[in-house]
Amino acid sequence: MDYRFVKTTCPYCGCGCQMLLEVLDGNLIGTMPHKTAPMNQGKLCIKGWNAHEFVRSPNRLTTPLVRKNGSLQEASWDEALDVTVSRLREIKEKHGGESVAFLSSARCTNEENYLLQKFCRAGFGTNNVDACARL
């Protein structure tokens, strides 16, 4: 039996509460508040206490999808990534980098958002990247 707690940051609001994810044999089974974190000092709200529940939701996407003949169909990672880059590149070449736009994610990590804006700016030569923080 492999039973451990992994300290992490809550995925919901901007408070940044520290939590411990309870992991049993590679499965996420619970969430506990971190007792000494200065932010939340052993407390969580109802969303935080249940944060582990959506991770293994049966509604999660588990395969890339590519639209074919009008409907989204399962595809391999290689196909989906290739289609993405070739179509975006085609638009850039035909209409210029300004004709591509990116929406960043307030839910994803700093590192991922850094990569997204780098992909946009370095790959397409445009600053058309915006954050939902505006909304």
Added chain:
Amino acid sequence: MTNSIPEIEDASCVLVIGSNTTEAHPLVSHRVFRAKLKGATLIVVDPRKIQLTLQADIHVPLNFGSDVAFLNGMMHVILKNSWHNPQFVSERTEGFAELQAHLEKYSPEKASQICGVPPEEIERVARLYATSECSTILYTLGITEHSHGVDNVKSLANLAMLTGHIGKRSSGVNPLRGQNNVQGHCDMGALPNVFPGYQVVTDENIRKKFETAWNAKLSDKVGYTIPEMMDRLIDGSVKGMYIFGENPALADPDTHHINRALDSAEFLVVQDIFLTETAKHAHVVLPGASWAEKDGTFSNTERKVQRVRKAVEPLPGTLPDWNILCELGARMGLSMTYTSPEEVFNEMASLSPIFSGMSYARLEADGIQWPCPSADHPGTLFLHEGKFTRGRGMFSVIDYRPPEEMPDDEYPYLLTTGRRYAHYHTRTMTGNCPTLHKEFPAPFAQISFADAEKLGLKDGDSAKVISRRGELVTPVRPGDIVPPGSLFMDFHFMEANPNVLLGTSLDPVSKTPDYKVCAVKIEKCPAET
């Protein structure tokens, strides 16, 4: 936030304006309660009788969207009574004479006519805020999500600078940010005008630095904001769109307009963990990993960078989002091969002065608040000590502007929107948590007892809510939370999503849409047979 969350409990006066703190930021409201226990005065300015008003010394139920008039009225009184901080004003600010002259016309009586708060109440709040030793302001989207959101924020900055309640411990202007990494994705330069660390794209030296680091030619032109992107999808000047972990089809105002924009895209990519309403419009959907399945960092509302740690393997078939972006970058021929998020973080920190003193090793214990310019810098608990970023704080002359769409004869009710405690945004996450679903399974709109009686609506009855843009049907719950003439709806449920009703009027500066004020009519639905 200019201050840190733990500092709130040592404030002597907490002014909460446009923030439903107990529902949207529960662990911040905890600090507000502690401040109260330690003797602070709590003032809650909100048209609704939100839960926090039950703890407040004063609840100021101002009219929707009238914040500027109320705040100008407060400042008028402060100056009249010399409750301001002349030393702070002379040493730290500029533009005072213009502000002072401008505020002349905002007597409490005049302000009262607009905001609906009695003059003596404006005076009382002004005195308590100005003369307390350590006052702090907490605000959220009730301030910013207006067609005059920037005016609201600048008015709060005026108030704090006028009284010197900024730039010290437990005292400042504190926007409570709504999402786990809404601070961080802005910090990372995922904005049309700045590179990581808020370095402007129009500055040639800064651009050169990034061009060298990334080995690419970069644009010096400020990019499009989200509302502009949507408009340009429709007019055809934007053809390709990449949406990363966001759900504008439900989250953005005027849903019909957004759907039209998404369907106009020649090529739309959505990267997400669920097949969201937005993803259903896509040409390619890339399944990312959840936060429990990857490493990285988030930055919370107090600018603290904290670690996110992988607890379990990504669901089979999915990839951590940073891997996906690296794969795409490599296919574009960019130098985007990284072996870990830590390597990405180090590159970012090396290019961004406000982060340059940070490393995963230093973040390990309890995180660090930016700015943190060097490896021996402890991070910054509160901003603007001794000096503002621009040097002297600039007072802004702000006039009250009414919201763009106010109730009229045809659409007599005012709709406002917000959050519920058990849910989050478009419920892609919380809707997939069985416990939270059980706690709060369905939407309802709140109206006043008086309006419910007038419309013949009882608790649980269905009402049709109609605006100039769209209509929806929702159960209603009469109560004393919202004032007569108004209606409150949350934005969590697809089946009654108020964004179909909202307009697209934007703040002229920030381009933030008005989510808080829109005119609607309400009709009782016939009982189902």
